Amino acid sequence: MRLYAMVTAALGWFALTLQCYLTVSLSIANGKTLIARLVTFFRYFTILTNLLVALILTRSAWRPSARRGAFLSRAVVQSGTAVYTALVGIVYALLLHQIWNPQGLQKLADVLLHDLLPILYAAYWLIFVSKKSMHWTRALWWLLYPAGYFAYTLLRGAASGWYPYPFLDANALGYSRVSANAGMLLAAFLLTGLLLVVCSRWVEHKAGSDLR
Numbered sequence: 440m441r442l443y444a445m446v447t448a449a450l451g452w453f454a455l456t457l458q459c460y461l462t463v464s465l466s467i468a469n470g471k472t473l474i475a476r477l478v479t480f481f482r483y484f485t486i487l488t489n490l491l492v493a494l495i496l497t498r499s500a501w502r503p504s505a506r507r508g509a510f511l512s513r514a515v516v517q518s519g520t521a522v523y524t525a526l527v528g529i530v531y532a533l534l535l536h537q538i539w540n541p542q543g544l545q546k547l548a549d550v551l552l553h554d555l556l557p558i559l560y561a562a563y564w565l566i567f568v569s570k571k572s573m574h575w576t577r578a579l580w581w582l583l584y585p586a587g588y589f590a591y592t593l594l595r596g597a598a599s600g601w602y603p604y605p606f607l608d609a610n611a612l613g614y615s616r617v618s619a620n621a622g623m624l625l626a627a628f629l630l631t632g633l634l635l636v637v638c639s640r641w642v643e644h645k646a647g648s649d650l651r
Contacts (some may be wrong), residue, residue, distance in 0.1 A: 440567045441500050447559045448496035451489055454551035458486065461545055482595065482603045485531070486623040488523045489552050495520060499567075501605050514569040518639065521564040522632045526585075527571055527595045528557035530624070534585050534606060565638075573639035578632030 462480045465471060480486060495511045510516060531553040541549045592607055593614075602608040606620045 444496040445500035448500050457547040483604035485527050488527050517568045522581050524557040524560045529566035570643045573636050581632045
């Protein structure tokens with residue numbers, strides 16, 4: 440497990456560093472301040488979720504038994520992160536891929552953050568994360584992060600006039616449409632979370648049956 444986590448964590452940090460470098464370089468070219476662009480960088484759900492993935496895997500690889508950061512080792516946190524990374528890949532493929540055509544290093548960063556890392560983390564969860572006592576209510580708790588993100592994005596966007604994703608752009612779509620989009624996305628998070636609980640319970644049941 441530690442080797443897999445180490446390699447995947449290194450890949451995650453590389454992808455995040457590359458995307459940060461590209462974002463900062465673009466801001467300099469457009470005359471924006473470094474601080475302003477870094478704030479923008481961390482307003483993307485993809486960045487925040489992959490940062491969480493990198494932190495979880497880093498702790499699993501280097502400090503699996505340390506008390507500090509134990510929150511990241513909890514199965515419920517690692518499982519919720521699997522839900523978030525799955526939606527990162529799905530939403531990008533369905534809603535964003537067709538309106539965004541990156542090239543060169545930006546293409547590499549996009550593939551790593553939206554395609555490869557979600558797949559690698561899903562494999563990590565399936566193979567290494569405990570599936571015991573995975574209750575249905577977990578799927579509701581996992582909604583707190585995306586719901587909080589949507590609320591922050593709308594509040595911040597109302598103040599700044601800038602939104603990180605076109606389906607959350609209240610200036611272009613209006614709040615009614617954006618609220619409906621956010622509601623549908625939360626429903627997708629809930630459904631994915633429920634499917635993950637089903638998968639967890641099936642794996643646990645199968646493991647118990649094999650021991651008999």
